[in-house]
Every structure is written in structure tokens, then in C-alpha cells.
Amino acid sequence: MTERAMVTIKVRVLTEQGRVEWRSYQIPLDGEMSVLNALEYVHEKLDPLVYFTSSCRRGVCGACVMRINGRKRLACQVRLEEGLEIDPLGGEDDN
Numbered sequence: 408m409t410e411r412a413m414v415t416i417k418v419r420v421l422t423e424q425g426r427v428e429w430r431s432y433q434i435p436l437d438g439e440m441s442v443l444n445a446l447e448y449v450h451e452k453l454d455p456l457v458y459f460t461s462s463c464r465r466g467v468c469g470a471c472v473m474r475i476n477g478r479k480r481l482a483c484q485v486r487l488e489e490g491l492e493i494d495p496l497g498g499e500d501d502n
Contacts, residue, residue, distance in 0.1 A: 412436040414487060416445060418454045419494040430454065434487065438454040442493060443471050459495035 413433045420430055432453055434445045447455045461483065462470035471482040474494035482493070 410477060414445075414489045416442075416449075416487070416490070417492045418446070418449065418457055419436075419492075421458070421459065429492070430434070430457075432457075436487065440487040441483050442473075442485045442487055442491065446493065446495065448483060455493070481502045 415433050417429050417431050419427060423501055432445075432449050434440075434448055437444075442458075443461055443499050446457060446459050447461075450459070453480055459473065459482070460470050462468045469481065472473070472479055473482055474480075474492075475482065476487050476492050482495075485491075
């Protein structure tokens with residue numbers, strides 16, 4: 408059995424106590440995954456507190472816009488890679 412490559416990402420989440428904190432997650436890399444694919448994996452398999460909005464996955468609607476390494480990007484169009492910092496909740500400066 409071959410081991411799957413893993414990447415670690417940091418995601419900003421709102422805790423059950425209402426605090427915002429960064430959490431690290433290890434994601435199995437399955438081909439060419441997007442940040443959106445990784446967030447879906449985290450939400451479904453690791454941590455339901457990771458919440459985000461998405462819709463079409465085609466980069467048209469803009470529903471999955473979030474801060475990725477400090478820049479506003481569409482999660483469906485950013486390739487998953489080691490060490491990304493993902494803020495699906497927005498940030499202090501959303502303008």
C-alpha cells in the first residue's frame with residue numbers, strides 16, 4: 408500500500424465559544440486539488456466548525472472568495488499546496 412502525500416494548511420475558524428482562532432489540518436493530496444476541495448474535506452471529515460460559502464466551482468460566481476495567504480482569491484481556483492493560510496470568514500479588512 409502506498410502512502411498518500413499530505414499537506415498541512417491553517418484555517419481561521421470561529422469556535423463554539425465565539426472566539427476566532429487558527430487551526431492546522433493535514434489534508435491528503437488527491438491529484439490536483441483546489442483550496443475549496445481541501446475545505447470540503449476538512450468540514451466533512453475533520454472539523455465541522457470550518458464553514459465557508461461556495462456555489463458553482465467555476466470561478467464565475469465569486470461565492471468562494473476568501474483570503475488565502477492574505478490575498479482575496481477564489482478558493483475554487485487556487486491550487487492546494489503546503490502551508491497555505493486560509494481565512495474563509497473574511498478578516499479585519501474586507502475592502
